[in-house]
Amino acid sequence: MPILEILKYPDPMLKTVSEKITEIDGPLISFVNDLVETMKASPGVGLAAPQAGRPVRVIAIDVTPKNPGAGLIVLINPEIVSASGGKVAREGCLSVPEYTANIKRAADVVVKGVNIDGKELEISSTGLEAVALQHEIDHLDGILFIDRIANMKRDLFKRRT
Numbered sequence: 229m230p231i232l233e234i235l236k237y238p239d240p241m242l243k244t245v246s247e248k249i250t251e252i253d254g255p256l257i258s259f260v261n262d263l264v265e266t267m268k269a270s271p272g273v274g275l276a277a278p279q280a281g282r283p284v285r286v287i288a289i290d291v292t293p294k295n296p297g298a299g300l301i302v303l304i305n306p307e308i309v310s311a312s313g314g315k316v317a318r319e320g321c322l323s324v325p326e327y328t329a330n331i332k333r334a335a336d337v338v339v340k341g342v343n344i345d346g347k348e349l350e351i352s353s354t355g356l357e358a359v360a361l362q363h364e365i366d367h368l369d370g371i372l373f374i375d376r377i378a379n380m381k382r383d384l385f386k387r388r389t
């Protein structure tokens with residue numbers, strides 16, 4: 229399976245609101261497999277379809293490298309059903325490789341969506357995985373983590389190369 233090219237800011241695709249998926253067909257399944265493969269081959273814990281050049285509502289998340297036992301989540305048409313609490317955590321993004329930032333997010337979320345077999349799922353999540361879910365769903369609405377920085381001077385950090 230090919231590794232997909234990850235688009236970088238300021239590619240206009242990253243500002244696009246992605247389309248809802250209406251049919252899980254062969255080409256979509258093969259794209260989702262490539263998306264997962266690409267995420268696993270990269271240093272990130274999540275990837276959204278528009279980052280790989282397709283404006284459709286699918287995300288892949290796997291925080292297992294930082295949180296053993298978490299497992300892979302692939303969600304089609306994900307939606308945040310409820311969000312509670314708040315916390316600030318350092319985020320990065322494969323599409324904005326040169327920076328990290330402190331971003332305020334909900335601490336706990338419940339997300340619903342459909343898996344690759346078309347089965348409806350509802351996931352309650354907390355910690356890094358909850359942050360990743362919010363970050364990746366933002367991508368489907370054309371929102372990057374840098375759009376959520378409260379104070380550029382205080383909260384944005386250039387990565388050391």
Ligand SMILES: [Zn+2]
Nearest residue numbers: 320321322323
């Ligand atoms: Zn991202």
